[in-house]
Amino acid sequence: MALFDDAYARNPHPALAELRQAGPAHRVTSAAGTPFWLVTRWDEARRVLTDPSLSKQQPVDRLPPPLRAALSTQMLLRDPPDHTRLRRLVSAAFTPRRIQELAPWIERITERLLGDVDTVSDPDLIDRFAVPLPFEVICELLGIPVADRGPFHAWSTVIITGGADMAGAMSAIVAYFRDLIAGKRAQPAGDLLSALLAGGGLTDDELVGMALLMLVAGHETTANLIGNAVYLLCRWPDQRARVLTDPDLLPAVIEEVLRMASPAATSTYRITTRPITLGDTTIPAGEQVLVSLLAVNREPGRFPDPDTFDPDRGDGGHLAFGHGVHFCLGAPLARLEARIALGRLLARYPGMQPAVPPEQLRWRAGLLMHGLEALPVRLRGVR
Template structure:
């Protein structure tokens, strides 16, 4: 790989190694320099930050904006969403970000997350019951996928009759078919129409779910959830976008966290046996899997509001900046022997769920779901094993997420 960190060269490096073997590629980039020019997912150049200290500082740097209005003209071409889906926390800075996050964070208090533990376990057990009858399964489609999407269904109060369609649209957006780009556009239109109808239905007949609470905030009717007196309310687009964001943030990342963790344990039979015998140690294992092989290799793109330096490299206002959490979490300057899975290590400060004001809103929920999913799975199938040669497994080829296409298992 060509080192662009010292010169600030405009010639992007080849990202193929980051797709083929991301952790080896990240190690080479960290060694070569702290910041590198790459070609982003939108086909335009971006700066990739690789070292822990730089990534951590940048995640909390208010000069790095998530708002696309700060992108240089012609320098960023992200996927275009309609305004009713685009007005979400991943495209906002304070004060709008602060206002909306303050409203929705109440859905993820420790008490509310803990109240979801029993329903999550019930869903996990039901999925495992169905798998047990067959003796083998694709863990991604039969377990890691259905579990978190069911949690999202319940949080948003999506009626059972609509869930099959909703899952199809979600999959079309999260794992698009490059040969059929029209499917993604159709899914976006269908989902926007669905959310619009769901809002109308819940306005007429509120339910005991997060979405009904947010609608009440929007309509300035919530008691205790935000009364609107201090401007604490949502626009109609922000309301719809929040539901859309909860889908993506609560579904895709948790699916890949569960899948990556299971594969990590299948690769380490001694760790698998230890956790089967001592399930109380699962939270520490999930934390180490977040660091070791987390579901989000890079942050959402950021745009400097002014010219600045990261790692000694000057970056112009409006250029795209990607912060590599995958690389930072394997930086030996912060985590000794970083390529070894060690759940006894000091995991404070890992960046798998972000840092600063954009720290993952649903972090506690994702951790709980992963612990419950592993506990139920390992307890049910003590002889769990891969059902294909290890070399046959494939990860999705994208910088945005780190997850398996399939994970065939037997027991």
């Protein structure tokens, strides 16, 4: 069974359904030739995501010292108690109230980007809207000056897409964050980095690691969420018509997009520190394990008729944002961005349709992400 190639990226669900039916965990190989274990069933996925015997700490010894210092202190790559301390210090910036306060300037960014979309015939919504929106939000949140965003965007694109000079881009962006933090220590502003500096408790390496995590985790995943939502609403016109009539349905629509087309195809890696048995399969110690979020969020025993886009499911408890102590801290921000983006987009272009047939759309190949490379649309029916 071929996994993680272009055909799989276009439609991974038949292969994942076959794996899910065969068992809860499977030893597979990435496109780069790296072996790991893929968990494809709901109960076992929740166990893996919460079992403290699976470690998030990844070896960074081979990295250059500046990168090693930043990545080794990144919250996503730490276990408790280090992870607990870092998350506690940062979580105050991501409370629902604090996130909701960001809504007005997310709306302003959205309107500005839609003004750019208006100027193009059959625009690519991924390139012109879904990608730049979370990028601009992260820049505003971190306090990155507008004048610096050109080179910052170039570096972040290489990091997020896995470009050839990833090490060079990582080194450049780590150096940039160190200078930015030093500047905000001298002249605080109203951004997140200034607030974290004022709160104390975080070293410069930990602040750089946090900024990197926000960049990577909050950029492509949110872009995929917006793109996948537009795609599904175009494929399910009855549901789009309901949202146009009743925008209050948007939060439920977003949750169903997260379940049915998770913007992250898998969890990030965990490493077994002792053997763990999942069903009839025992995974030895020292093995890398990932959860297939796409598989578990379509498990029929958990979600009846899982291949149907149904925002009326209620709180189904999908795992698109993970589970346990590593549940995505930025989930409220991603939901807010998606709600504003979709609401403004649908109100402005109620008759929007893909400009090419579904089979001509290209999905990002690879292991961790699930999203469209491009989504050209016709903006007919513009109000």
